[in-house]
Amino acid sequence: MGFLDEKCECSKCCEVHLTYNLHCIDFGREDKYPSMLDGVYVSFKLCDPCFRAFDKKCPKDSNDVSVFPDEYLYNFIKTFPLEHQEPIFNSGCNTYLSSEDWIRDERGELSDIEKREYGMIV
Numbered sequence: 001m002g003f004l005d006e007k008c009e010c011s012k013c014c015e016v017h018l019t020y021n022l023h024c025i026d027f028g029r030e031d032k033y034p035s036m037l038d039g040v041y042v043s044f045k046l047c048d049p050c051f052r053a054f055d056k057k058c059p060k061d062s063n064d065v066s067v068f069p070d071e072y073l074y075n076f077i078k079t080f081p082l083e084h085q086e087p088i089f090n091s092g093c094n095t096y097l098s099s100e101d102w103i104r105d106e107r108g109e110l111s112d113i114e115k116r117e118y119g120m121i122v
């Protein structure tokens with residue numbers, strides 16, 4: 001399978017497209033304390049319609065994360081299915097949850113015992 005045949009899901013709507021038809025948004029990971037995106041690995045892929053919806057609302061020349069309003073970006077990422085939020089908020093960061101448990105925690109399915117084991121609560 002060559003590069004041009006590679007397929008990938010849109011991070012927002014999960015439709016599968018050829019990777020080169022997707023828009024790659026990659027702001028990387030930055031120290032942005034006290035932003036909600038502090039240390040978060042902001043990288044995702046969008047299909048054309050989702051990219052247009054994203055781009056319409058974002059300020060001009062906003063490929064630079066330092067001028068991109070974090071709140072808008074954060075809220076946009078929070079509309080992704082949990083499977084696509086996970087690499088951004090969990091495995092792309094210095095966090096300690098497995099991908100599966102992060103998703104379970106977001107769904108409120110993690111028990112207090114498990115949370116204690118992870119050191120999330122004392």
Ligand SMILES: [Zn+2]
Binds near residue numbers: 049
């Ligand atoms: Zn999409």
